[in-house]
Structure formats: structure tokens, C-alpha cells
Amino acid sequence: MKLSDNKATLSFSKGGSSIELPVYHGSIGPDVIDIRKLYAQTGMFTYDPGFLSTAATQSAITYIDGDKGELLYRGYPIEQLAVNCDYLETCYLLLYGELPNPGQKKDFTDRVTMHTMVNEQMQFFLRGFRRDAHPMAIMTGLVGALSAFYHDSTDINNPKHREVAAIRLIAKMPTLVAMAYKYTIGQPYMYPRNDLSYAGNFLHMMFATPCADYKVNPVLERAIDRIFTLHADHEQNASTSTVRLCGSSGTNPFAAIAAGVACLWGPAHGGANEAALNMLEDIQKNGGVDKIGEFIKQVKDKNSGVKLMGFGHRVYKNYDPRAKLMQQTCDEVLKELGLENDPLFKLAKALEKIALEDEYFVSRKLYPNVDFYSGIVQRAIGIPVPLFTAVFALARTVGWIAQLNEMIGDPEYKIGRPRQLFTGAEKRDVKTIDKR
Numbered sequence: 439m440k441l442s443d444n445k446a447t448l449s450f451s452k453g454g455s456s457i458e459l460p461v462y463h464g465s466i467g468p469d470v471i472d473i474r475k476l477y478a479q480t481g482m483f484t485y486d487p488g489f490l491s492t493a494a495t496q497s498a499i500t501y502i503d504g505d506k507g508e509l510l511y512r513g514y515p516i517e518q519l520a521v522n523c524d525y526l527e528t529c530y531l532l533l534y535g536e537l538p539n540p541g542q543k544k545d546f547t548d549r550v551t552m553h554t555m556v557n558e559q560m561q562f563f564l565r566g567f568r569r570d571a572h573p574m575a576i577m578t579g580l581v582g583a584l585s586a587f588y589h590d591s592t593d594i595n596n597p598k599h600r601e602v603a604a605i606r607l608i609a610k611m612p613t614l615v616a617m618a619y620k621y622t623i624g625q626p627y628m629y630p631r632n633d634l635s636y637a638g639n640f641l642h643m644m645f646a647t648p649c650a651d652y653k654v655n656p657v658l659e660r661a662i663d664r665i666f667t668l669h670a671d672h673e674q675n676a677s678t679s680t681v682r683l684c685g686s687s688g689t690n691p692f693a694a695i696a697a698g699v700a701c702l703w704g705p706a707h708g709g710a711n712e713a714a715l716n717m718l719e720d721i722q723k724n725g726g727v728d729k730i731g732e733f734i735k736q737v738k739d740k741n742s743g744v745k746l747m748g749f750g751h752r753v754y755k756n757y758d759p760r761a762k763l764m765q766q767t768c769d770e771v772l773k774e775l776g777l778e779n780d781p782l783f784k785l786a787k788a789l790e791k792i793a794l795e796d797e798y799f800v801s802r803k804l805y806p807n808v809d810f811y812s813g814i815v816q817r818a819i820g821i822p823v824p825l826f827t828a829v830f831a832l833a834r835t836v837g838w839i840a841q842l843n844e845m846i847g848d849p850e851y852k853i854g855r856p857r858q859l860f861t862g863a864e865k866r867d868v869k870t871i872d873k874r
Contacts, residue, residue, distance in 0.1 A: 439462040514531070529546075576622075615832050640662060734796070
């Protein structure tokens with residue numbers, strides 16, 4: 439970041455001397471006012487619930503312009519990366535700052551591929567869960583448990599440990615998600631296949647069984663790879679901030695990522711695509727396409743409590759740049775699987791058409807977002823709705839690791855310690871029990 443010639447002046451209406459605060463420029467995006475010395479100079483804190491106006495870190499990884507509908511990984515537009523690169527190239531970019539050349543790509547892919555198996559004892563760990571446990575409950579436990587198996591890469595302050603942990607996490611997350619799925623449906627676990635791509639291997643572990651050959655469909659393989667790429671990172675969101683805050687204490691990388699998984703589980707965050715599919719299924723149960731007008735009426739009625747899930751975005755005040763790419767993938771997958779006339783998917787298309795044409799939604803910029811389309815794609819492929827967020831966690835792992843590594847390498851980083859505006863009781867004396 440670069441110090442600006444401009445300075446911010448803070449003055450008080452009831453006297454007291456004004457103070458000047460430094461202003462810093464980023465390469466793109468809003469400038470920031472440096473308030474690190476605010477308490478020392480004024481005895482006051484800033485108040486910003488949800489940190490909506492606070493930059494807690496400087497970062498060179500991902501940039502979002504919500505007004506323009508722009509998402510950049512290391513400066514590259516997501517539209518170009520999703521078309522010209524695969525997920526492991528994107529992982530390399532997020533971790534190391536540049537896209538790999540052919541040799542670097544092969545070396546990185548080989549390293550990830552050689553770490554895809556997990557310790558056999560993880561199977562015993564799984565057996566402690568009920569068969570109907572939510573996959574995210576299982577994933578939170580499994581990811582945290584990795585630190586109990588890989589002691590040689592748990593020192594967060596050791597760059598070599600962090601790199602080994604990064605490769606292990608990227609490699610093992612698809613295996614853990616597939617194991618969680620197989621466990622809940624009572625099928626045998628499928629071991630990773632080193633001859634398959636990252637996305638192809640995930641599909642194989644999910645849907646193959648020991649009693650029959652399984653051939654990876656290239657259309658579905660590309661779709662899964664694109665889902666991974668589009669969800670790889672998204673700036674300082676709730677789960678990424680959780681990983682950074684957790685990692686700032688010096689905990690091991692596996693524990694920090696497990697904290698991110700737990701945060702992502704929330705319906706307002708990673709559970710959004712699950713919520714979108716559940717909404718579609720509810721509409722389908724209550725009459726489907728024929729009753730869609732009634733549903734839209736309820737959405738427009740503020741007093742109904744009915745929400746349109748999978749439309750609009752907290753950050754993007756324009757079209758979600760990932761949604762257009764996912765829409766194309768959605769059409770390709772439905773066509774490949776012959777599901778264009780499936781009642782639920784016809785309903786989704788009808789809802790999409792209304793949201794893109796109805797003035798109520800257009801004026802409020804409630805466009806279909808990436809969660810809407812990725813949920814449809816995953817369901818079409820055969821991934822059950824409760825597993826959607828686990829797939830999201832798999833994809834986002836590389837972003838969390840890149841952000842964690844960046845924080846540890848930042849000479850200005852400190853253990854996170856937000857402040858508060860205290861509104862409780864003032865100091866008082868404890869009375870003996872007979873006088874209370």
C-alpha cells in the first residue's frame with residue numbers, strides 16, 4: 439500500500455483538538471484511513487458492526503468491485519480464468535501469485551495427486567458420526583482431525599510446513615467430502631485414482647462403486663472443475679476472516695481451515711445454494727410451475743416472510759460475474775443429462791426468466807447469483823442437497839490457505855482483537871447471599 443498525500447482530519451463538535459489520520463492507496467479500490475493510533479490519540483474506538491467499512495488487512499489476492507460486477511484473482515478476471523484455466527492452475531495462481539507454466543503445472547498437479555489419500559484411521563473417526571449427520575458436521579470434525587495425523591506440517595510459522603499443509607488440504611478435501619457422502623449412504627469408500635484429473639477423481643470417489651466400472655463424463659468433469667474455480671476465493675468474507683482470525687493466534691493450518699468450514703456452514707454464507715434448492719423443492723411440492731405466480735406475489739409482499747433464495751448478492755450490486763459462467767455450465771449439464779424437461783429444472787428456468795424480466799426484481803438488481811446455478815448443476819449431477827456446502831468448502835480451501843499464508847507473511851500482522859462498545863452494568867459491589 440502507498441501513503442497518500444491526502445490526510446483525513448477528525449474534529450469534534452464539542453471542542454478538543456483535531457487529529458490528522460494517514461490515508462493509504464491500494465492498487466485499485468477505495469482508499470483507507472489508518473486508525474491504528476486512534477485510541478492512543480483520542481481514547482476512543484471506531485464502531486462498525488459487521489466490519490462493513492473496515493479494512494482489517496492489506497491483501498494482494500482477490501479483488502471485488504460489487505458495483506461493476508467484477509471479480510479478480512491476482513488481477514485476472516474470473517471470466518477468463520474459468521474459460522482458460524482449470525482449478526489446479528487457479529490454485530497455483532492463488533497460492534503463488536502467478537499462473538503456472540507447463541512445467542510448474544505438471545509439478546504442482548503431481549504433488550497434489552500424490553497426497554490425495556487419507557490415513558486409514560480416518561475411517562474409524564467417521565464411524566463415530568450418525569449416518570444421518572449433516573455432511574458439514576462431519577467435515578468440520580474431519581478437517582480438524584487432520585492435525586492429529588500430520589504432525590510434520592502443523593507449525594504455522596514455518597513456511598515449509600504451511601506449504602506442505604496447503605498441498606495436503608487441497609489434495610485431501612475431495613477425498614474427505616466423498617468419504618462423508620459414502621458414509622451417509624452406506625456405500626464403501628472409493629480410493630483416489632492418480633490417473634484422473636482433480637475434478638474427475640472427485641466424481642469417481644463420489645459415484646463409483648467396487649462392483650462396476652465408472653467412466654467420468656467429461657461434461658460433468660468440466661462442470662465440477664468450473665464450480666471449484668468460481669468458488670476458490672472471494673476476498674475478506676465471513677469464513678475467510680474467520681480463518682485469518684483463527685490463524686492469527688498461531689494455531690495450526692488444519693485447525694484454522696476447520697474454523698473456516700464451520701463458518702461456511704451458515705445459511706447466510708455457504709449454505710445459500712442449499713437454501714436455493716430447498717426453496718425450489720418447496721415450490722415444486724406446492725404446485726410447481728403452475729403456482730409460481732403465487733410464490734412471486736408472496737416474495738413481493740414484505741409481510742409474508744417469503745424470501746427469494748439464490749437471487750441478488752450482498753456484495754454484487756450488479757450481475758454476479760460468476761453467475762453467467764455457471765448459467766452456461768448449467769445449460770450444458772442439463773442438456774448432456776437430458777434433464778431439460780425435469781419438473782424441478784423447468785421450475786428453476788421459469789423462476790430465472792421472471793427474475794430477469796420482472797421490473798420488481800430488475801429494479802432491485804435481484805439477478806440469479808452463482809449459488810442458484812451451482813445448486814441446479816450439483817443436483818443434476820447427483821450430488822445431494824445437504825452436500826452442497828461441503829463441495830463449496832472443498833473449493834474454497836485454497837483461498838483460505840492463500841489468505842492465511844499472506845497474513846502470516848505480513849510483518850504488520852498481530853493476533854486479532856476486535857474492540858467493543860460496552861453497554862452493560864457499571865461497576866457494582868457483590869452483596870452477600872442473604873442480602874440479595
